[in-house]
Amino acid sequence: xxxxxxxxxxxGSWVKNAYLPIxxxxxxxxISHISAKxxxxxDLAKNKINNDSCKFSSDYLEVINxxxxxxxxxxVPDNIHGKILDQIISKDIDCIFEMPISDNNKEAxxxxxxxxxxxxxxxxxxxxxxxxxxxxxxxxxxxxxxxDLLTAKLKLSASxxxxxxxxSASSWYIDVxxxxxxxxxxxxxxxxxxxxxxxxxxxxxxxLDYGDFLAEWEFDMESxxxxxxxxxxxxxxxxxxxxxxxxxxxxxxxxKISFSEPYQGWAGMKEFIINSVFEKQDKDIHMTNIEVLQKxxxxxxxxxxxxxxxxxx
Numbered sequence: 642x643x644x645x646x647x648x649x650x651x652x653g654s655w656v657k658n659a660y661l662p663i664x665x666x667x668x669x670x671x672i673s674h675i676s677a678k679x680x681x682x683x684d685l686a687k688n689k690i691n692n693d694s695c696k697f698s699s700d701y702l703e704v705i706n707x708x709x710x711x712x713x714x715x716x717v718p719d720n721i722h723g724k725i726l727d728q729i730i731s732k733d734i735d736c737i738f739e740m741p742i743s744d745n746n747k748e749a750x751x752x753x754x755x756x757x758x759x760x761x762x763x764x765x766x767x768x769x770x771x772x773x774x775x776x777x778x779x780x781x782x783x784x785x786x787x788x789d790l791l792t793a794k795l796k797l798s799a800s801x802x803x804x805x806x807x808x809s810a811s812s813w814y815i816d817v818x819x820x821x822x823x824x825x826x827x828x829x830x831x832x833x834x835x836x837x838x839x840x841x842x843x844x845x846x847x848x849l850d851y852g853d854f855l856a857e858w859e860f861d862m863e864s865x866x867x868x869x870x871x872x873x874x875x876x877x878x879x880x881x882x883x884x885x886x887x888x889x890x891x892x893x894x895x896x897k898i899s900f901s902e903p904y905q906g907w908a909g910m911k912e913f914i915i916n917s918v919f920e921k922q923d924k925d926i927h928m929t930n931i932e933v934l935q936k937x938x939x940x941x942x943x944x945x946x947x948x949x950x951x952x953x954x
Contacts, residue, residue, distance in 0.1 A: 644670065644917075645671060645711055647671065647713070648704040648710040648712070648713045649672060649714045649716070650701045650705075650716070651676070651677065651715065652677035652683070653716065653717075653718075656716045658905040659905060660714060660910075663904060663914045669918075671692060674695065674703070674707050675690065675696070675698070710734060713734055713737070714736070714737045716738075719741065719743070719809050722739070722741070722743055723749060724743075726743070727751075727752050730752065730756060730763075735761050736762075737765075737766055740765050740766075740812035741935060741938050746935070746938075749939075756931065763928075763931065765930060767812065767813060767817075767930070768909035768910045768913035770819075771913040774883060774898040781876075781881070782822060782823075783823065787881070788877025789853070789876065789877050790876055791854060791876065792854055792875045793854070793856040793873065793874050793875065794873045795814055795818060795856070795858045795859070796861075796869070796870070796872075796873075797859070797860040797869070798866050798868070798869040799861070801862050806942075807938075807941050807942060809938075810860070811934075811937060814858050814870070815858055815934070815937055817872070817885065818849065825851075825953065826850055826851050829849050829850070829953060830941075831847045833945055843861075846858060849937075869886065870885040871891075881893075885908060886906065888900045939951075
């Protein structure tokens with residue numbers, strides 16, 4: 642599979658800093674159409690796209706209806722994400738998009754049902770899971786190189802406020818755990834710090850019950866530190882500590898697993914794009930991930946309200 646003509650809906654910082662630098666350096670790919678909401682964003686896109694044949698629109702429907710495209714990349718705020726994704730599904734075209742599917746779980750469930758009935762491929766952007774270090778850790782886990790896993794902890798520190806919620810961000814990090822374990826959690830519970838400086842979920846944690854062990858995703862969006870994603874895997878015989886942004890095994894004298902150096906700090910983005918553009922995609926695997934991650938996001942949001950475990954069914 643190879644996508645040659647790509648349309649992009651949205652031209653925010655994620656597109657400018659993560660997608661565009663990589664796509665622009667793949668000679669087999671042409672960015673053929675861009676839609677942005679404001680004139681300022683469109684003017685910026687025109688300055689950054691070195692392609693005289695690229696079309697620019699303020700109406701995203703012009704991208705969706707462009708029959709010359711092979712792929713659409715959707716990168717817009719959560720509150721309009723579901724609506725636009727639903728319109729893309731009505732067309733015969735593949736799509737890269739970001740989780741969550743929608744900021745409303747009922748809308749998300751309806752969209753998932755539509756996706757499952759289509760032959761097109763819908764690829765969730767979960768770039769960190771494409772890092773080679775994730776494959777490395779999966780082998781250690783599956784081969785029981787250091788015995789059984791007792792527990793795991795993934796800690797995210799960032800200064801990303803405002804705009805964070807456990808519902809919108811959980812998929813990006815919990816998917817890393819799911820990929821290493823090749824498992825999905827059976828139930829989840831979330832705990833949000835009530836003394837946060839902000840009105841929603843800027844500090845807290847999620848506990849994931851995988852059956853034989855528990856894993857924790859801890860996050861602090863109020864951190865003054867630089868972006869950090871550290872994973873601790875507690876095996877029977879050894880603790881493995883990994884810096885996922887640098888692919889360094891800290892517990893093994895900073896042993897580094899080779900990976901593509903990240904653009905603007907977004908580890909795994911190049912691996913994700915190269916895989917998505919050139920490798921054959923498994924629709925069923927993507928579908929399963931989409932369904933489960935949406936259920937996890939909803940379960941964590943529900944747990945935050947009920948203060949109890951939420952089963953993932």
